[in-house]
Amino acid sequence: MDKEAIRQQIVATANRRYATKKYDPTKHISEADWQTILEAGRLSPSSFGYEPWRFLLINNQQIRDDIRPFAWGAVNSLNGADKILIILARTDVTYDSDYVKDLVENIKGKHYSPTSAPSQHFKNFQERDLKLDSDRARFDWTSKQTYIAMANMMTAAAELDIDSCPIEGFNYAQMNDYLASKGFMDPTKWRVSVLVSFGYRDQPIKPKVRQPLSDIYQELN
Numbered sequence: 001m002d003k004e005a006i007r008q009q010i011v012a013t014a015n016r017r018y019a020t021k022k023y024d025p026t027k028h029i030s031e032a033d034w035q036t037i038l039e040a041g042r043l044s045p046s047s048f049g050y051e052p053w054r055f056l057l058i059n060n061q062q063i064r065d066d067i068r069p070f071a072w073g074a075v076n077s078l079n080g081a082d083k084i085l086i087i088l089a090r091t092d093v094t095y096d097s098d099y100v101k102d103l104v105e106n107i108k109g110k111h112y113s114p115t116s117a118p119s120q121h122f123k124n125f126q127e128r129d130l131k132l133d134s135d136r137a138r139f140d141w142t143s144k145q146t147y148i149a150m151a152n153m154m155t156a157a158a159e160l161d162i163d164s165c166p167i168e169g170f171n172y173a174q175m176n177d178y179l180a181s182k183g184f185m186d187p188t189k190w191r192v193s194v195l196v197s198f199g200y201r202d203q204p205i206k207p208k209v210r211q212p213l214s215d216i217y218q219e220l221n
């Protein structure tokens with residue numbers, strides 16, 4: 001494919017992805033496509049490479065029914081999307097956490113010490129530069145990162161002609177309580193960040209309505 005064809009495909013994919021409000025419940029995503037979408041999420045960038053996310057796939061009708069009363073923005077998806085992911089963000093990503101130690105040693109295969117230069121650099125970044133001084137602040141920071149994974153998954157889906165919808169329309173306290181009460185999430189380490197649905201639309205793709213580039217882009221000289 002030449003460069004111009006690639007450019008056109010990128011823009012076509014961006015136009016093709018839209019927040020799907022009506023899914024066809026009879027259509028299912030193939031396992032190969034689903035694994036590809038998950039891979040796009042897994043390979044997403046994260047701050048310091050600490051991957052502060054977890055993707056929970058709702059796999060039965062009971063869970064859909066349970067969350068429906070407090071997930072108003074998900075009702076269209078609950079009615080017909082083939083897959084609904086609950087994306088969790090970690091609250092325990094600190095320089096001296098068991099999680100960071102484990103990730104550095106066992107995933108990155110590097111030496112870990114809380115007093116090492118990289119650990120102290122990360123500590124300064126979190127505490128001095130970002131002022132992450134509470135569970136809430138740390139959650140907001142990791143939650144932002146989960147949206148990158150979500151966006152990559154939605155773009156991958158659009159490339160595969162699969163529809164999607166990002167979902168923030170739910171009560172966060174009730175969702176957190178529900179996931180913890182079911183044992184789906186350890187509330188001392190995780191909070192729900194966002195939901196995203198995938199499936200096949202039962203409606204035309206909605207044309208994009210956006211501000212012109214001149215209103216949102218500025219070159220600094």
Ligand SMILES: Cc1cc2nc3c(=O)[nH]c(=O)nc-3n(C[C@H](O)[C@H](O)[C@H](O)COP(=O)(O)O)c2cc1C
Nearest residue numbers: 017018019020073074165166167168169170206208
């Ligand atoms: C962070 C975020 C949260 C959203 N939450 C919901 C939601 O709860 N329910 C819903 O139907 N759409 C939701 N949307 C979809 C937006 O309304 C939609 O992306 C926006 O209107 C632009 O339309 P488009 O995605 O079709 O281009 C959300 C989108 C984003 C990015």
